[in-house]
Amino acid sequence: MxxxxxxxxxxxxxxxxxxxxxxxxxxxxxxxxxxxxxxxxxxxxxxxxxxxxxxxxxxxxxxxxxxxxxxxxxxxxxxxxxxxxxxxxxxxxxxxxxxxxxxxxxxxxxxxxxxxxxxxxxxxxxxxxxxxxxxxxxxxxxxxxxxxxxxxxxxxxxxxxxxxxxxxxxxxPATQPGPGGDTRPQAVVKPVIAVLPFDNMSGDPEQEFFVDGLTEDIITELSRRHELFVISRNSSFVYKGQPVNIRDVAKTLGAQFLVEGSVRKAGSQLRVTVQLIDTSVDRHIWAEKYDRKLDDVFAIQDEVTSAIVATLPGRVEAAQQDRLVRKHPASMAAYECVLAAKVRHHRSSKEENLEAQTLIERALKLDPDYAHAHAWRGCILGQSWVYGWCENKEATFAEVVSELEKALALDDDDADVHRILAAINVNRNDLTKARYHQERALALNPNYDLVVVQQGELLTWLGQPDDGVHWIRKAMRLNPHHPERFWSHLGKAHFAGRRHGEAIEAFLHMTAMDVMQHAFVAAAYSHLGDRTAAEAHAARIRALDPAFRIGDFLETLHYARQEDVEHLREGLQGAGFAA
Incomplete structure (x- = not known):
């Protein structure tokens, strides 16, 4: 023994x-x-x-x-x-x-x-x-x-x-005893955010239901974001009607970020103010006010909730990114690696994509079962596949699919997983399966700008460009700091809707256009009868890609209707490209 x-x-x-x-x-x-x-x-x-x-x-x-x-x-x-x-x-x-x-x-x-x-x-x-x-x-x-x-x-x-x-x-999140027996938050993988009950500044007790409902809706909608840990309603509503000390509340709830706000009614007008506080430095990092007419209180509640929860995660990420630039990469936790990888991915260059791959792989070494990281590895590899930044496109695409399958098995309720699966199936020209995953992503997180803009892009491919424009513009409203590529999606939707002038205007918001964007602009000018402008953009295409051919280009697109394919083909022929 x-x-x-x-x-x-x-x-x-x-x-x-x-x-x-x-x-x-x-x-x-x-x-x-x-x-x-x-x-x-x-x-x-x-x-x-x-x-x-x-x-x-x-x-x-x-x-x-x-x-x-x-x-x-x-x-x-x-x-x-x-x-x-x-x-x-x-x-x-x-x-x-x-x-x-x-x-x-x-x-x-x-x-x-x-x-x-x-x-x-x-x-x-x-x-x-x-x-x-x-x-x-x-x-x-x-x-x-x-x-x-x-x-x-x-x-x-x-x-x-x-x-x-x-x-x-x-x-x-874990807590540990601090001086005097209080508690202070330990480091956690995800940023922790608590939404305090909004104050009713109207002097009207009947508005209390609206104020509480608004707070509860914000908590519920933020909870859909898998990159955040949101403190429950029961914990945050303990502070309703009480004067609070931000540092004390943060310690008690273990929250890195606090959201607080107020609602004021004056006649037929309603003003909602909201602010985001980084408790680690006791600093306001974002504030906004929303003025609305009090026609339909529930519609206002939905509208304001959507605006707040679409903006907050981006402001939290921005605050986290500020910390990352001061932090040695070796000390990053899995969440922080994913966050840094997203930043690199959105810069859309071959060098930044390689850096994003390194960061996302580090995240998965730290936490092999992190579904969100698997989903974003698929997205980052997918970007290298789309732009031809990988040596073996077939092997890379198989790896993208494998990553998304892992993510789906780990967490079927992550909107990013279904968003990226929808994009993969668009690239396979399986628009039926793409629509299933897109609708699932939208149901899981209807205020996520990347999901909303992709809904507009998919509807454009499906031959519903007017609806596509509606969804893309909604995504732009949800995220006023949206990536530049949203303009490209809008331009393609307007082109499919035969609104060639508006398509050109959208594309011209781009700082620099690639071959695909120049092709749509050239085709749009051609349909408008401006051959000089069309040929100027055709020249830019030839400079960027001397081997450009209409047939090869059209095969990279995913239109469900042949008439949309022919509309683009005719425009490119009018710009001087051979059939």
Missing amino acids: ERRLAAVLAADMAGYSRLMEADEQGTLARLRTHRIELIDPAITKNNGNIIKTTGDGMLVEFQSVADAVRCAAEIQERMRRRNADVPEDRRIQFRIGINLGDIIFDDGDIYGDGVNVAARLEQLADIGGICVTQAVYEQVCDRLEVAFEDLGDKALKNISRPMRVWRAVIGM
Whole structure:
């Protein structure tokens, strides 16, 4: 026999008997899949040793307490994602208990008080939850990005002494004791934002429902953004009607950013003000006011909510980017790497794309199961595929598809995943499948400018350019700081709608045009009868791409209607290109 100090993880499947009775083969198959794809790899990655398994549970030994807690948190968080679209009565979920104690090893098994305590803790845990002892908590409370809730002393079955028990709060930012026993936020992967109840400045108690509804809508809509961690309504509404100290609220809620605002009614006019505060430097980083006529209070509520939640994430990203320029890349967390990669991607050059690839790969090394990072790796590689910045286009496209499939398996509720899948299927000319993913992305996040502009682009390909213009202009309103390429989408939509002058005007907003944009402008001038301008843009095309051919160019586009293809072909012929 060998005796040593070790961390013991005891896991048990909730409702095992009920699930087996309802569907024995299906339950065993799903459990085996979870073991192969998720649980066993998580244990191996975190240096665990599976001691024994039963039909509905397992016992795992770790030499590091931190590894044990990391493993448990990863399993429970990933299982939560996997169960998101599974009916509640068919979900496979676990309870986990972790203890640090003296363990006896004998003939491949473990025994002792340390094992018994872990097993009893597992029985105390919520379904999908984790309970740990005081010894475990003391080892990891200031080392891991996991929050804990003190459950106090608990009497455990067949354990003579009461045990101090802590519950891990999965998905919440960690806190640690600070001077005087208060708490201060630990570093977290995603920026944490709290929306405080807006103030009713109208002196009209009947407006209270509108003010509270506006706040709740903003919280709900911001929660759709997977790159943010949004504090729940129940936590932020504690401060309703109270004077608040920004630093105290930030410490209590663990929030890096706070949103506060007010609503004032005067006659038939309504003014909503909103401001975003970076609590780490106690500085206002964005403020806006919205003046509306009080014709339909609910329509105003929807409009103002849309405007605020479309702008806020961009302002948060801008504040984060300011920090990144002062930070050595080696210290970046996964979220920050993704953020920096997005910045590089949006600059749309071969060199910046390569930098974006390096950053996104670093993010995935830090967190291989970060669905949002897989989605953006697909997007960044897709950019290199579209512009021909990759050596092997076929292999790159296969990698793009693979990344998106991984992202979809990890998180089917990320709007970016479906947005990029829609773009991939447009490039495959599978507009039916593209429409499915686009509609899913729009349902998940209707105020995301990149999703909204892509809706306009897709409708243009489908032969509905008037609707396309509507959606593209909406995206421009949602994000006044939109990428320059939105003008290109608008120009193509106007061209398909035979509004050639407006198409030219849109394209001329571009700082510099590529071959595709010059081609549309040349064709538009041709349809307007301005051959001189058309030929000038044709000359720019030949300078940029001496091998340009109408047929090759049209094959890169994705029109569903042949008449739209012929309309562009005729315009390019009129600009001087041979059929």
